[in-house]
Amino acid sequence: MILEVAILNIKAGQNEAFEADFRKAQAIIAAIKGFVSISVRQCIENENQYLLLVEWERLENHTIDFRQSSEYQEWKALLHHYYDPFPVVEHYDRIIVE
Amino acid sequence: MILEVAILNIKAGQNEAFEADFRKAQAIIAAIKGFVSISVRQCIENENQYLLLVEWERLENHTIDFRQSSEYQEWKALLHHYYDPFPVVEHYDRIIVE
Numbered sequence: 001m002i003l004e005v006a007i008l009n010i011k012a013g014q015n016e017a018f019e020a021d022f023r024k025a026q027a028i029i030a031a032i033k034g035f036v037s038i039s040v041r042q043c044i045e046n047e048n049q050y051l052l053l054v055e056w057e058r059l060e061n062h063t064i065d066f067r068q069s070s071e072y073q074e075w076k077a078l079l080h081h082y083y084d085p086f087p088v089v090e091h092y093d094r095i096i097v098e
Numbered sequence: 099m100i101l102e103v104a105i106l107n108i109k110a111g112q113n114e115a116f117e118a119d120f121r122k123a124q125a126i127i128a129a130i131k132g133f134v135s136i137s138v139r140q141c142i143e144n145e146n147q148y149l150l151l152v153e154w155e156r157l158e159n160h161t162i163d164f165r166q167s168s169e170y171q172e173w174k175a176l177l178h179h180y181y182d183p184f185p186v187v188e189h190y191d192r193i194i195v196e
């Protein structure tokens with residue numbers, strides 16, 4: 001299992017629209033091969049910051065099956081204009097403590 | 099439920115010792131009031147980077163019950179010398195998508 005992680009910083013004042021569009025985008029990513037789960041939560045210390053966690057069966061389900069799909073173009077169009085700066089996306093695999 | 103999140107960057111070459119000490123530190127935090135769960139995973143793109151996720155029942159279980167405890171002094175002594183830079187710790191609560 002791979003955990004995709006990104007801290008999402010959005011432009012001020014766009015929280016409501018961003019959250020509504022993320023709920024729409026959820027159906028797009030959930031249909032991709034190897035998708036396991038998604039969660040998006042809002043930061044207590046900074047209301048314009050969110051944490052995105054996506055579980056994938058394999059790294060390539062994210063980097064190839066999703067990012068090279070036509071569905072990713074829809075995802076981008078819905079969400080990418082909210083971000084400032086554009087987020088760094090990283091992946092975690094080996095569990096040290098749980 | 100509150101999710102505590104930190105990206106942990108450790109000094110190069112100390113992975114094995116850091117991971118062993120984090121396994122010891124797990125018992126310290128798990129005994130604190132309001133602790134729910136912990137996970138630490140290693141980053142695929144950067145082997146010196148880890149993701150820490152801790153679930154707490156309430157924010158104060160972390161900020162007061164843990165950080166103002168004598169157990170926190172043990173935690174610090176075990177772990178803080180590995181970090182470079184010292185991590186930013188943030189908390190997330192409201193779930194937008196799940």
